Amino acid sequence: MPQWSDYSTGERIKILRGREIKQTQLAEMTGLSVVTIQKAEQDKTLSLPTLLAIADSLGVDTSVILGQQAPRRSLCREDRAMLRTLSHAVHDTAAGALPDTEEEPTLAQLRTMTERCWSTYWQGRYSEAGALASPLLKEAAAHLHAQPAGEQAAAWGALADAYRVSAYVSNLLGVRDLAYAAIGHAQHAAQMAGDGIREALVTSGRSWVYLRDARLAEALKLAEKSAIDIEPKFSRATSDELTAYGSHVNFAAVVASRMGDKERAADFLSQSHATGARMGSEHRAHGTLFGPVTATTQAVGVNVSLGQSGKALALAESIRDVSGLTDAARNRYALDKSMAQADARMWDASLDTLEEALVRSPEWARHQALPGVIADKVGRASTARLRRVSKLIGGHTGTGFAQATAKTAL
Structure with missing residues (x-):
């Protein structure tokens, strides 16, 4: 079974180019001649300028073309280009490099941009969400820079939100180093904002990065902490607070199920169902959606992970309408249901x-x-x-x- 490094440099260029980009198109994209592209793919010649031009146009690092690092599966050229731009935005803003803007955006405009990012993300349009996150980061950083000392808490909160959505996009697309960096910057910004709910949201986000990185014990510890930190008093909790809490205990149940801990998973699911029942309907807040339907569909996935397909299918039978869920949540539920059916x-x-x-x-x-x-x-x-x-x-x-x-x- 060949590895990425087993291919020649020319073969790797051809594979990365794929069927969607012809040699003539790559030549136009790089400013090189078609003959130069042909020779590169035939391993006849590859100067450093040619290597750099091709790597930039294909949206990959030179190490990928040289076989030192494998490309990430499922990413097309546009995905890779977006991730490079997002990486620049994450690292540049963290280093204090600000864009040249004539007029900094208002806090209201940043909130609107953030909501659009999350909406796009939950529709499953991850590349588009990442493309929106890059300018959002820059605008949020510029807004923070424009605020006088002592009046920056809200601006720090907006920047924390921008880093968090960037971390989510990066993590889902498998760019773990960028996800770690973005969620780390989000944590700092949330602490500067002095916002307990934002800090818990970021902690939950870091838990998800750990989960995708197979750091299960650490993921569960963080997931539990983030839920406990914002557990509300149901008698006077707002819909926003219940949404944040419900989504947190839901995720804690997911992590527990990945560890095979049925008792803890069941406990978290019980809290999730109670929260959803208290809400009565789905509610959107803090870049997420939660309610009774979300609680039940997530329980289907948790039981599938625990090998309890019968219980998962019984729960699925009780779900009549998923139209109120986000596109991504509805599709994920379909996959969990399909897996339960396959297990049965x-x-x-x-x-x-x-x-x-x-x-x-x-x-x-x-x-x-x-x-x-x-x-x-x-x-x-x-x-x-x-x-x-x-x-x-x-x-x-x-x-x-x-x-x-x-x-x-x-």
């Missing part, structure tokens, strides 16, 4: 559920690993639908690299 050997139902999610949200789906896992499980029982669903999954791999190297371990 309901092959056709599993593929139907999976196919519906893939067709509904192809942009979201190409960043998910679970569809391939489900297809592999269902594949043990030959079905007519499997070929169609497998084709859909193959279509979501993004770059020519993923298509050409589906057999590689990256």
